[in-house]
Amino acid sequence: MADYRKQGDVAVLHANNPPVNALSYHVRQGLYDGIEAAEKDPSVKCIVICGKGKTFPVGADIREFASGSAKKFPNLIEVCDKIEACTKPVVAAIHGFALGGGLEISLGCHYRIGGTSCKVGFPEVNIGVLPGAGGTQRLPRVIGLKPSLDIITSGCHVGAKEALKLGILDKIVQGDVVTEGIKFAKSVQNQPLHGRRVSTMAVPDVSQANALCNSAMAEVKRKSSGLLAPVACVKSLRVAAQTPYKDGIKIESALMLQLMTSGQAKALQYAFFAERLASKWQVPGGASHATVTPRPVKSCAVVGGGYMGSGIVMCILNAGLPCILVEANQKFLDRGIKMIQGLYAGSVKLGKMSEQDAKKTLSLLKPTLRYEDLKDVDVVIEAVFEDMKLKQEVFGKLDKVCKKDALLCSNTSTLNIDKIASATRRPDRVMGMHFFAPAYYMKLLENIRGAETSPQTVATVTQLSVKIGKVPVLVGNCHGFVGNRMMAPYTTEAQRLLEEGAYPHQVDQVIEEFGIPIGPLKVGDLTGLDVSWKITREVSRMLGLDHTKREDVEPFGLYFPVRNALYEKGRLGRKTGAGFYKYEKAGSKVAIPDPLVMDIIDHHCREEGIDRRRIPPQEIYERCLYSLINEGFKTLEEGIAARPEDVDIIWLLGYGWPRYTGGPMHFASQIGLRRLYGRIEYYHNKYPDRDHWTPSRLLKTLSQQEHPVPLAQWGQFASTTSRL
Ligand SMILES: C[C@H](O)[C@H](C)C(=O)SCCNC(=O)CCNC(=O)[C@H](O)C(C)(C)COP(=O)([O-])OP(=O)([O-])OC[C@H]1O[C@@H](n2cnc3c(N)ncnc32)[C@H](O)[C@@H]1OP(=O)([O-])[O-]
Numbered sequence: 140m141a142d143y144r145k146q147g148d149v150a151v152l153h154a155n156n157p158p159v160n161a162l163s164y165h166v167r168q169g170l171y172d173g174i175e176a177a178e179k180d181p182s183v184k185c186i187v188i189c190g191k192g193k194t195f196p197v198g199a200d201i202r203e204f205a206s207g208s209a210k211k212f213p214n215l216i217e218v219c220d221k222i223e224a225c226t227k228p229v230v231a232a233i234h235g236f237a238l239g240g241g242l243e244i245s246l247g248c249h250y251r252i253g254g255t256s257c258k259v260g261f262p263e264v265n266i267g268v269l270p271g272a273g274g275t276q277r278l279p280r281v282i283g284l285k286p287s288l289d290i291i292t293s294g295c296h297v298g299a300k301e302a303l304k305l306g307i308l309d310k311i312v313q314g315d316v317v318t319e320g321i322k323f324a325k326s327v328q329n330q331p332l333h334g335r336r337v338s339t340m341a342v343p344d345v346s347q348a349n350a351l352c353n354s355a356m357a358e359v360k361r362k363s364s365g366l367l368a369p370v371a372c373v374k375s376l377r378v379a380a381q382t383p384y385k386d387g388i389k390i391e392s393a394l395m396l397q398l399m400t401s402g403q404a405k406a407l408q409y410a411f412f413a414e415r416l417a418s419k420w421q422v423p424g425g426a427s428h429a430t431v432t433p434r435p436v437k438s439c440a441v442v443g444g445g446y447m448g449s450g451i452v453m454c455i456l457n458a459g460l461p462c463i464l465v466e467a468n469q470k471f472l473d474r475g476i477k478m479i480q481g482l483y484a485g486s487v488k489l490g491k492m493s494e495q496d497a498k499k500t501l502s503l504l505k506p507t508l509r510y511e512d513l514k515d516v517d518v519v520i521e522a523v524f525e526d527m528k529l530k531q532e533v534f535g536k537l538d539k540v541c542k543k544d545a546l547l548c549s550n551t552s553t554l555n556i557d558k559i560a561s562a563t564r565r566p567d568r569v570m571g572m573h574f575f576a577p578a579y580y581m582k583l584l585e586n587i588r589g590a591e592t593s594p595q596t597v598a599t600v601t602q603l604s605v606k607i608g609k610v611p612v613l614v615g616n617c618h619g620f621v622g623n624r625m626m627a628p629y630t631t632e633a634q635r636l637l638e639e640g641a642y643p644h645q646v647d648q649v650i651e652e653f654g655i656p657i658g659p660l661k662v663g664d665l666t667g668l669d670v671s672w673k674i675t676r677e678v679s680r681m682l683g684l685d686h687t688k689r690e691d692v693e694p695f696g697l698y699f700p701v702r703n704a705l706y707e708k709g710r711l712g713r714k715t716g717a718g719f720y721k722y723e724k725a726g727s728k729v730a731i732p733d734p735l736v737m738d739i740i741d742h743h744c745r746e747e748g749i750d751r752r753r754i755p756p757q758e759i760y761e762r763c764l765y766s767l768i769n770e771g772f773k774t775l776e777e778g779i780a781a782r783p784e785d786v787d788i789i790w791l792l793g794y795g796w797p798r799y800t801g802g803p804m805h806f807a808s809q810i811g812l813r814r815l816y817g818r819i820e821y822y823h824n825k826y827p828d829r830d831h832w833t834p835s836r837l838l839k840t841l842s843q844q845e846h847p848v849p850l851a852q853w854g855q856f857a858s859t860t861s862r863l
Pocket residue numbers: 158159161197198199200201202215236238239240241243262263266268269270271272274412415416
């Protein structure tokens with residue numbers, strides 16, 4: 140919908156499709172008809188296009204891509220050309236965001252003005268497409284090829300000042316952009332439009348076109364290997380430099396069509412909406428984000444100022460909330476404060492924040508050694524060492540000192556939330572908030588509800604999570620929750636492959652070629668072999684088992700003989716300069732395959748009488764990824780994960796799963812559930828002693844359906860299989 144109204148001799152067209160004025164069919168129709176009406180009305184001398192509500196149009200309506208309505212007349216190209224051809228000056232008055240098709244609309248206009256805080260950009264590469272309504276043809280004609288290549292291949296947002304400097308905006312205005320837009324339109328209403336129609340302009344730096352496009356192509360292939368959209372963007376921009384608009388736009392549309400039908404675009408658009416769905420939680424019994432009102436949170440506290448705790452403190456301070464940091468002794472407290480101050484000093488040095496802002500943010504931090512100082516806070520997040528006894532002690536203390544309605548949350552990454560809550564008299568106000576390292580940077584928050592956690596606690600913690608800049612995914616309580624639970628079979632298979640014939644670099648190479656940035660063995664070295672050794676020991680102990688005895692722990696996927704051998708030799712990973720790999724020195728990032736490790740593996744296998752064999756990459760790929768996916772299905776059938784989108788967002792934002800595959804569940808649907816089930820059944824028969832190869836009942840049921848079941852309907856099957 141586009142509202143048309145006249146103010147004197149100015150026609151004002153408001154795109155009106157809350158919340159972000161996505162350019163759905165009706166908005167396009169409204170804009171097209173509005174230009175036509177203004178063109179025909181002799182009393183209209185000029186036109187202003189703007190957005191109703193919080194923003195200018197942020198692009199095409201992504202939801203229309205699947206339905207095909209995006210192509211319906213007038214499509215966006217036709218709307219932009221209509222605006223440009225208008226014989227009366229058209230001014231785009233931009234506030235909020237002008238993104239994708241929204242920026243294309245404004246480039247179709249003869250002038251563009253923007254508010255001081257507006258942002259413009261072409262984020263299409265983030266959803267696997269390109270600016271397909273003339274964006275790759277018009278932008279370089281306004282600002283040149285070089286900045287266009289940067290803006291379009293990166294998908295980044297450009298601030299008002301930079302947009303003015305580049306020439307995207309003709310003016311930055313204070314106050315209401317519509318009022319200013321009308322004033323500006325009046326000021327140019329008698330100006331000739333010749334030279335203001337962008338498609339007729341020449342590309343200013345055309346002489347360097349080949350050089351610029353060649354280096355941009357090399358850069359996108361290096362930086363985003365395997366991604367189709369950035370490559371297509373460079374191709375389309377090269378065309379703009381060499382071809383008149385009327386021909387260039389056809390080539391752009393052809394490239395766009397190829398992308399639109401690609402699996403990558405579908406996966407990236409799925410991920411776009413899955414990320415926005417995450418905070419819309421629902422719990423068994425029906426309470427949900429739409430029915431429960433969160434409690435206000437005005438103050439927080441964090442117990443434990445280690446690497447995770449100090450990162451969590453920064454998230455809270457960055458959201459403008461006061462935060463108390465509690466530590467067991469002065470040495471640890473000073474270490475935590477020093478880490479936080481150091482990170483802010485680093486941001487100031489990099490120009491990411493001003494000295495003043497850093498000072499103001501740090502003034503919200505109150506360090507203490509006294510639990511009593513927490514008596515008035517609304518939410519406490521515990522981030523002490525991953526030990527059940529210690530966590531129960533802390534929660535017992537908190538329960539005594541904190542006000543009755545304070546929420547107590549644990550940053551545990553694996554331990555049982557109900558067991559932690561049992562140390563308090565308020566299990567309904569206890570929840571897990573599993574941050575990912577580094578906590579001040581990683582967007583994901585895996586929030587765990589216990590058996591007695593109240594819907595209001597869920598609502599309050601979810602709202603706080605969004606406030607501190609996180610994407611909160613609500614999951615149920617089980618060992619490892621969703622993310623780490625799926626990580627377990629993946630890691631176990633990676634390590635079993637070492638015993639059977641592979642070496643660390645061979646396993647990691649397959650996984651990294653799939654698109655996960657760091658392979659499982661390198662992750663082992665990053666987190667520290669001592670950390671994983673202690674967690675395995677802790678979990679085995681809880682099961683009453685000895686983690687060094689194969690017969691004890693192998694059925695539970697807890698037998699890591701190679702890791703144990705390296706640990707016993709003091710090879711703890713990156714921090715000691717040696718683990719599954721060797722490193723130039725302690726702390727270095729570059730992992731170098733180490734013949735010593737291969738000797739240790741060979742020696743272990745000889746000792747155990749294991750005949751090593753060549754393991755084909757396809758087997759490494761299937762055993763690591765399919766075991767993980769199978770576990771994902773189990774979290775769905777058990778109701779630990781509420782929907783496949785949640786599983787996918789956890790792996791996309793928390794574990795580096797390649798976004799252009801949509802996540803493990805979306806990827807499974809692309810592989811085909813019948814084929815996937817067949818392969819998991821094969822490994823189940825080959826390794827009957829490994830529980831994690833027992834096929835998920837949900838996967839089995841879905842794979843037996845006559846027709847492939849769309850992801851959005853898996854939930855219905857999950858509820859039936861969970862009762863099986
Ligand atoms: C030819 C042409 O060249 C091509 C082909 C294109 O133009 S392709 C399209 C290019 N444009 C984009 O990629 C911009 C995508 N949007 C964003 O980056 C962000 O939205 C935002 C602008 C920075 C605001 O962030 P926010 O945090 O304030 O709100 P939100 O939670 O994200 O969004 C609020 C609500 O709006 C929905 N939404 C946002 N953008 C949408 C879009 N383009 N289409 C449909 N729905 C959209 C979103 O799902 C959510 O819905 P719900 O969850 O409430 O039901």
